Each structure stands twice: as structure tokens, then as C-alpha cells.
Amino acid sequence: MNKIRAGDKRPAAFDYKSSRDKLIAKLFTRYPALVKIWARHSEIAEFSDSPWTGLAVPVSQCRLALVTTGGVHLSSQSPFNMQDPAGDPTFREIPANVSIENLEITHDYYDHTDADRD
Numbered sequence: 313m314n315k316i317r318a319g320d321k322r323p324a325a326f327d328y329k330s331s332r333d334k335l336i337a338k339l340f341t342r343y344p345a346l347v348k349i350w351a352r353h354s355e356i357a358e359f360s361d362s363p364w365t366g367l368a369v370p371v372s373q374c375r376l377a378l379v380t381t382g383g384v385h386l387s388s389q390s391p392f393n394m395q396d397p398a399g400d401p402t403f404r405e406i407p408a409n410v411s412i413e414n415l416e417i418t419h420d421y422y423d424h425t426d427a428d429r430d
Contacts, residue, residue: 330397337421382427383419386410391418 340347367374383392385404393400406415417424 327395327397330395334420338423341423382422382424383417384415384427385418387414387416391416394418394420 340350384406385391386406389404392402392404412430417427
């Protein structure tokens, strides 16, 4: 049996939740019918109302922002931390005039093959 001595680094603990979540994400991506089966047996939050606020000016005069959880960032920005079991809550700002060649996807929880092709 290997003993850990003072000063030795302990082996990293196995991150069960992260590994489980990645496996489930891959299975759901590959077999979409599993999502329907899972949804039938899961408690999903439902909201009966959504506050609606109409625009005061035409869309052409508005400033818009897109918020995504797709893990997209500029090549020059630090990637999202996929090792954090709680997820990476940080955000990256991407200018409207950025070239697609300057974008990357750092996300392990969905198959982004199609997005990579784009």
C-alpha cells in the first residue's frame, strides 16, 4: 500500500458529479429520445407568468445583447473553467464586429461539432 508522506501531493479526488454530468450530456446529445424519457420522470420548474415590458422605441434604435451559455469567447480571452464542478459563472464580452476566426468554444457539456464547423 502506498503511503502519503508529508510534502507529497495527494492525488486529485475523482469528480463524480462533473463526470456524471458530462456523460449525461453526451448521451442526451447522441440519443435525443432519452431527454423525453428523463423529462417524464423529472420535476421541472414551471412558471405561469412572465413579466412583459414592451419596447419604448423601435428595435432599430435599441442596443441589443445576446447572452449564451454556449462557452463562446474570443481566442484572446481566457477559456471557461470546465473543471469547476459548480460550473464557471463568469462571462466574456464579445464585440459586435468580431471576425468568426477570432472565436472559440470552451464547453465540455454539449457536442459543439456543428458550431465548430460554422
